[in-house]
Amino acid sequence: MSETPLRVLFCIGINQNFFDLPTGGGGMVWKAFAGMLAEMEDMEGVDVLGNMDDDSHMVGPSQGWPWTCYVLADVKDQETVKAVCNLFRTTPVGEHSLWRYAHIEARMGRALTVRPDVTLPED
Numbered sequence: 001m002s003e004t005p006l007r008v009l010f011c012i013g014i015n016q017n018f019f020d021l022p023t024g025g026g027g028m029v030w031k032a033f034a035g036m037l038a039e040m041e042d043m044e045g046v047d048v049l050g051n052m053d054d055d056s057h058m059v060g061p062s063q064g065w066p067w068t069c070y071v072l073a074d075v076k077d078q079e080t081v082k083a084v085c086n087l088f089r090t091t092p093v094g095e096h097s098l099w100r101y102a103h104i105e106a107r108m109g110r111a112l113t114v115r116p117d118v119t120l121p122e123d
Helices: 027-042 078-090
Strands: 006-014 046-053 069-075 102-109
Touching: 006 078, 027 046, 027 069, 027 078, 069 078, 078 102
Parallel strands: none
Antiparallel strands: 006 069, 006 102, 046 069
């Protein structure tokens, strides 16, 4: 990425539809989810820095914060952020798409650094 990328936190929540599946029926969703994550990592202009899953301490659907899992990435521009979010619409899960079972929200900013125009106090 030549220009300063956006620092993006992709916040992902699992929907009630996932929990409504019969016991053991979530395998197809997790397979699709893993494929979506791999596709995200392979996208041009996306540098995944890390991820975090909170499924051990959160049970049931998440409608917002706290989210079920997070992906932190440097992304070249807003169009690419939009393309990552669109993976939830285009990743097939049986006769549905991934967004039936999970949702995503992107928080965009910049890497936290001390700006050069800020004067820091001396020790």
